[in-house]
Amino acid sequence: MNLHLYLGLLHKGEQTLAESFRQVSEGHGAEPDIHFLCQTLAKQCDHHEDVLRPLAERYGEDSPDNEPERLHADGLSKTRSGPVGLLRDLQDVYVLASLVDMTWTVVAQAGSALRDEELLAAVESCQKETQTQLAWLKTRMKQAAPQALLVAE
Template identity: 65%
Template structure:
């Protein structure tokens, strides 16, 4: 069974996304909505990682023996200015998309296992990740015109 590989991948991805949301919050603290929402979304990711703990205990966790092609790496710094903000939000979107699709694959596996407890955890976390992606999309749309058209 390869579910333990994806449970570990998902925990690591949620951890990296939480760290990245905090990095963007700190780097763009002058934007109050970005600061506060990113802190809130980071806490959600922390909760997702913790919610997976019983499943990891039940099914285990193991590294994949395949070479890493795509893995979740937290952002180590942020850019400055309006264009920097939209680029950082775009980076968050890519990472959140990876988390989202990993939740989807884990969901398919647990539906097959008929693990009702894990199905509930996945449903809640997957829904919150979808909201995270929606906020990122909305915020990029809001910031893009000024960042890309107005000369600085």
């Protein structure tokens, strides 16, 4: 069984996503909605890590560092400046959140095959929040795009 690989990928993904939300919050703190909402979304990711803990104890967890690079995404190490920088940073976080969302989907398939109700309940609650994160990121990018792309700095 290789579920431990994807539980490790989820753990690392949620951890990296939380760090990336915090990085965007700090780097674009002049935007009040960005600052406070990214802090809230980072806390959701922290909670997802807590939810994963008992599942990792049951099925094991392998470090995604042992997997090919294409199976994980790096978080933001620094933020860019200006409106285009905000747009690009949000886009990078969106890509990472998409990876986390799809990983939840894959783990849900395994949970269905195993008929593991605890695993399925964890996936349902955490993935729903991840999908809300994706929706907010997409909406915020749509809001930022006209200013970033059409107004001269």
